[in-house]
Amino acid sequence: MFTKERVEQLKSHATPYYFYDLDILDATLLAIQNAVKNKPYVVHYAIKANANERILERIKKSGFGIDTVSGNEIKWALKNGFKGNEIAFAGVGKSDEEIQTALEAGIFTFNVESIPELQVIDELAAKAGKKALIAIRLNPNVNAKTHHYITTGLEENKFGINYWELNELFEQLEKLQNIELKGLHFHIGSQIRDLSVFKNLCNRVNELQSEFRERNIDLDHINVGGGLGVNYQSPDEELIPDFDAFFSIFDQFIDLLPNQSLHFELGRAVVAQCAALISKVLFVKEGVKTNFAILDAGMTELIRPALYQSSHHIQNLSKINEEATYKYDVVGPICESSDCFGKAILLPKTERGDLMAIRTAGAYGQVMSSQYNLRDFAKTIYHDEL
Numbered sequence: 001m002f003t004k005e006r007v008e009q010l011k012s013h014a015t016p017y018y019f020y021d022l023d024i025l026d027a028t029l030l031a032i033q034n035a036v037k038n039k040p041y042v043v044h045y046a047i048k049a050n051a052n053e054r055i056l057e058r059i060k061k062s063g064f065g066i067d068t069v070s071g072n073e074i075k076w077a078l079k080n081g082f083k084g085n086e087i088a089f090a091g092v093g094k095s096d097e098e099i100q101t102a103l104e105a106g107i108f109t110f111n112v113e114s115i116p117e118l119q120v121i122d123e124l125a126a127k128a129g130k131k132a133l134i135a136i137r138l139n140p141n142v143n144a145k146t147h148h149y150i151t152t153g154l155e156e157n158k159f160g161i162n163y164w165e166l167n168e169l170f171e172q173l174e175k176l177q178n179i180e181l182k183g184l185h186f187h188i189g190s191q192i193r194d195l196s197v198f199k200n201l202c203n204r205v206n207e208l209q210s211e212f213r214e215r216n217i218d219l220d221h222i223n224v225g226g227g228l229g230v231n232y233q234s235p236d237e238e239l240i241p242d243f244d245a246f247f248s249i250f251d252q253f254i255d256l257l258p259n260q261s262l263h264f265e266l267g268r269a270v271v272a273q274c275a276a277l278i279s280k281v282l283f284v285k286e287g288v289k290t291n292f293a294i295l296d297a298g299m300t301e302l303i304r305p306a307l308y309q310s311s312h313h314i315q316n317l318s319k320i321n322e323e324a325t326y327k328y329d330v331v332g333p334i335c336e337s338s339d340c341f342g343k344a345i346l347l348p349k350t351e352r353g354d355l356m357a358i359r360t361a362g363a364y365g366q367v368m369s370s371q372y373n374l375r376d377f378a379k380t381i382y383h384d385e386l
């Protein structure tokens with residue numbers, strides 16, 4: 001991602017900023033397109049991962065739909081050229097206003113997460129004189145083997161309708177007149193690196209789908225959500241996730257009926273590797289065991305390490321060819337001890353003014369930034385603007 005020439009260009013911009021290499025995004029999108037070619041698969045990009053317009057423009061050109069979790073995400077997707085019928089809408093707490101926005105947009109599906117929600121959607125659809133297209137989000141109770149904050153498919157999680165609620169669900173589905181059931185939806189978690197988890201999901205989807213078939217309920221699609229993880233430790237070794245391996249699990253293990261389509265909601269795997277957070281070292285301060293490299297970017301720009309104990313690969317771009325023989329706790333300037341990008345990180349001798357890159361920041365980076373401590377938002381720079 002960082003040639004010598006590019007590092008020189010990066011140096012001329014005020015830090016901190018998000019740097020996007022859209023060539024990496026293009027290569028990633030192409031890999032996905034190739035992996036799903038000639039299959040009844042549709043990818044809805046999870047816009048929550050990164051909603052930058054230039055990114056959405058490329059995703060749209062690649063023919064993907066969109067996965068949303070708020071009314072504003074729906075509006076943003078429409079504004080960026082996606083059609084209503086390409087938009088899926090999940091979330092355990094959809095407000096009436098958001099439901100109305102989605103009805104007006106004529107979305108692909110409401111991914112319905114509870115029976116009370118189903119009833120409200122039915123009511124609001126009646127008021128709007130529309131039929132709401134829905135998928136039922138089922139909680140499959142499959143362990144995603146990832147960080148507990150980004151695990152969504154266990155019974156203890158708030159997401160989806162549980163197995164024991166199915167009978168009540170079937171009763172409601174028969175009764176409610178203003179909804180039309182199109183599919184089943186699942187999403188078990190994020191940053192899933194152990195692909196066997198998706199095999200477990202397929203097995204559970206097959207079991208749950210048979211409950212619907214037994215009642216002669218037709219489903220025109222199954223939506224298995226997102227979750228494919230990326231390599232945070234060694235991004236350059238795996239800039240493009242192994243999409244063939246991911247999709248082939250579904251090829252092998254999911255029982256699709258004739259004419260049924262399979263939908264995916266990938267977020268992280270699409271955009272994570274195309275960006276880095278670029279920052280400068282403000283000070284190097286002596287610590288007890290290791291020294292601190294204090295950056296001008298912190299948890300306000302990238303909260304993932306503080307929130308999920310995630311570790312992003314950190315590079316000293318000013319010393320890119322030097323050997324990493326010193327250890328630093330790489331921290332931000334925010335008044336919180338959790339404002340730490342990594343402890344005892346091996347780096348070349350690092351000094352005030354060095355340009356630092358925190359890699360794999362394209363997903364859940366910029367979108368989760370805040371102005372805590374009344375800081376300015378980081379700027380955005382694309383590879384063709386350097």
Ligand code: LLP
Pocket residue numbers: 046049067090091150187189190191225226227228265266267268269304308363364
């Ligand atoms: N579909 C639904 C219903 C979701 O809730 C999510 C992510 C996705 C799809 C996309 O998942 P992905 O392919 O990106 O794993 N902020 C956290 C991640 C939260 C994910 C929330 N839901 C992080 O930085 O790790």
